[in-house]
Amino acid sequence: MSRGRKAYRAGGIAALHLLVFIALWRGTTAADWRAFAMVYPLAAIGVGVAMHRYFAHRAFGTSRVFQFALALMAALSFGNAVHFAGKHRLHHRHSDGEGDVHAPRQGWWQCWFGSLIDCGYSDTRIRHEARRWLAYPELDWLYRHGALPALLVCAILFAIGGFGMMVIGGCLPGVLLLHQSSAVNYFCHCRGRRAFATRDDSRNNAVVALLTYGEGWHNNHHRFPRSARAGLRWWEIDMFYWVICLFEALGLVWEVQRIDDRRLLAAGSAWKPQQGAQP
Numbered sequence: 001m002s003r004g005r006k007a008y009r010a011g012g013i014a015a016l017h018l019l020v021f022i023a024l025w026r027g028t029t030a031a032d033w034r035a036f037a038m039v040y041p042l043a044a045i046g047v048g049v050a051m052h053r054y055f056a057h058r059a060f061g062t063s064r065v066f067q068f069a070l071a072l073m074a075a076l077s078f079g080n081a082v083h084f085a086g087k088h089r090l091h092h093r094h095s096d097g098e099g100d101v102h103a104p105r106q107g108w109w110q111c112w113f114g115s116l117i118d119c120g121y122s123d124t125r126i127r128h129e130a131r132r133w134l135a136y137p138e139l140d141w142l143y144r145h146g147a148l149p150a151l152l153v154c155a156i157l158f159a160i161g162g163f164g165m166m167v168i169g170g171c172l173p174g175v176l177l178l179h180q181s182s183a184v185n186y187f188c189h190c191r192g193r194r195a196f197a198t199r200d201d202s203r204n205n206a207v208v209a210l211l212t213y214g215e216g217w218h219n220n221h222h223r224f225p226r227s228a229r230a231g232l233r234w235w236e237i238d239m240f241y242w243v244i245c246l247f248e249a250l251g252l253v254w255e256v257q258r259i260d261d262r263r264l265l266a267a268g269s270a271w272k273p274q275q276g277a278q279p
């Protein structure tokens with residue numbers, strides 16, 4: 001990646017944090033937090049359900065219109081669904097090995113921030129990994145103009161409620177979700193319980209799972225990457241899976257990938273079916 005592009009990305013991450021710090025220091029209003037309450041849930045679903053479970057792993061099927069809506073939700077956090085899909089597929093292929101750009105063994109800084117500033121893969125490689133999505137002109141456009149939707153939302157919030165609403169409603173969701181995602185990348189590859197003997201260091205971390213609406217059941221996820229459900233036992237709360245079930249009930253998504261107990265038992269390891277466990 002060019003130095004200019006790295007500086008742009010590092011500057012963007014630093015600016016978002018600085019803006020949030022300034023807004024909190026100046027004081028916020030109830031209206032600012034109402035804007036946050038509207039944007040954050042959509043942005044969080046955009047990261048967990050859209051970018052990760054749909055674009056990276058195709059855990060369910062959907063229409064072209066809702067697919068674009070999912071990509072726009074991901075963009076609310078300054079995320080780039082197609083870029084993430086390409087990068088994340090490579091994370092799974094090289095997990096905790098040489099080609100994994102955010103393995104904890106490369107150090108906390110590289111895992112938490114460094115891999116976001118420079119993902120370590122060329123644009124050609126990302127485009128190759130994500131070529132399925134780039135075949136859609138609207139997703140190809142969004143891939144090249146990933147920051148535009150979030151900037152547009154920021155501009156609208158600024159027009160409605162000024163600086164505070166722009167930052168608390170438009171920037172804070174992206175900052176929080178950045179740290180939530182990096183917590184998964186870091187802690188879920190070095191702290192927690194291993195339910196399955198996968199070839200990587202992935203872990204199930206209950207604290208991270210609660211803070212990331214289910215993404216912390218990461219050892220389960222590395223064992224069954226296409227499963228729409230990361231929390232496999234009844235007590236492994238996975239709110240993003242509930243969202244997928246809601247979308248399915250509403251007819252927005254279909255062909256939801258689920259793992260039945262037979263496959264879980266065949267996966268061996270420490271897995272034992274429990275009373276109340278659902279497929």
Ligand SMILES: [Zn+2]
Pocket residue numbers: 091095185189202218222
């Ligand atoms: Zn992982």
Ligand SMILES: [Zn+2]
Pocket residue numbers: 052056057088092221225
């Ligand atoms: Zn994944």
